[in-house]
Amino acid sequence: MDTIKDPAIIKLEHVRYTWPGNDSPTLDIPHLTINQGEHLFIKGPSGCGKSTLLSLLTGINTTPEGSVKVLDNDLGQLSGSMRDKFRADHIGYIFQQFNLLPYLSVIENVILPCQFSRQRKGQVFDDLQRSAEQLLDKLHLDQSLRNKSVVELSIGQQQRVAAVRALIGNPEIIIADEPTSSLDYDNRTAFIELLLDQVNQANSTLLFVSHDPTLEPLFDRSLDLRELNQIGGHV
Numbered sequence: 001m002d003t004i005k006d007p008a009i010i011k012l013e014h015v016r017y018t019w020p021g022n023d024s025p026t027l028d029i030p031h032l033t034i035n036q037g038e039h040l041f042i043k044g045p046s047g048c049g050k051s052t053l054l055s056l057l058t059g060i061n062t063t064p065e066g067s068v069k070v071l072d073n074d075l076g077q078l079s080g081s082m083r084d085k086f087r088a089d090h091i092g093y094i095f096q097q098f099n100l101l102p103y104l105s106v107i108e109n110v111i112l113p114c115q116f117s118r119q120r121k122g123q124v125f126d127d128l129q130r131s132a133e134q135l136l137d138k139l140h141l142d143q144s145l146r147n148k149s150v151v152e153l154s155i156g157q158q159q160r161v162a163a164v165r166a167l168i169g170n171p172e173i174i175i176a177d178e179p180t181s182s183l184d185y186d187n188r189t190a191f192i193e194l195l196l197d198q199v200n201q202a203n204s205t206l207l208f209v210s211h212d213p214t215l216e217p218l219f220d221r222s223l224d225l226r227e228l229n230q231i232g233g234h235v
Ligand SMILES: Nc1ncnc2c1ncn2[C@@H]1O[C@H](COP(=O)(O)OP(=O)(O)OP(=O)(O)O)[C@@H](O)[C@H]1O
Pocket: 019, 020, 022, 026, 044, 045, 046, 047, 048, 049, 050, 051, 052, 053
C-alpha cells in the first residue's frame, strides 16, 4: 500500500499559552493545521495574540498545554538549543522589530542564518555573498549601503534587510510579522513580489501577519485569530 504523505507542515492541538506573570491565558487554540506550500494571511486586532502565536510556531516560546508540531517535530519535546537549531535550519523569520544585529554590516546580517545553519547554507546554490547582494538588489537597497552598519539605515531599509535575511537559503517556512509596516508603496510592492516569488520557487510555506487588508487577496487563505482563539475580550 502506498503511504500518503501528510500535507500538514504545522499542526496545533489544544494549545493554551499563558505569558509568565499573567493570570489568564492569551491563546486557547483547539486546532490549527497549515499545509506545506500554503500562503496564509493572519489578521486580527492589536493584542489578540498574533505575535504570541508566531512565538509558539517557531519554538521561541513553548507551552505545557497542548502540542505544537512543525515539520513532524513536537516543539515542546525539544530542548532550547534543539529548538534554536530547528529554527535556524527551517524557518526564516521577519520580526516586527527586525532583530538585526547592530554591530554587523548589512551583508553580515543577511548571511548570518547561513552561518548558524549548514542546511540553510547548503540551500544557497550560488556564491553566498552574491546571492545576498542579488536579493538586496531586488529590494532596491542601494549598493552603497551593503557594508554599512545596519544602525545607519532608515527603518524601511532595515525592514528590507530583515526580509532578505529571512529569505536567504530558502527555508521551508517563512514567517513574517507585519513586514511591510515601514515600507513605502513602491518598496512594499517590490517586497511582496520578491517574497511570493521566492516562496513559490522554493515551495515554502508562508505565514504573513498584517493589518493591511489590501494584501489579503494575494494569499491562499486568511485566518482571523479572533475566530480561532477561544480567549475573547482582547483589544
Ligand atoms: N513578553 C510578554 N510578556 C507578557 N505579556 C505579553 C508579552 N508579549 C505579549 N504579551 C501579551 O499578550 C497579548 C497578545 O500580544 P501579541 O503581541 O501577541 O498581540 P498581537 O496580536 O501580535 O498585537 P499587534 O498587532 O499589536 O502586534 C497582549 O495582551 C500582550 O500584552
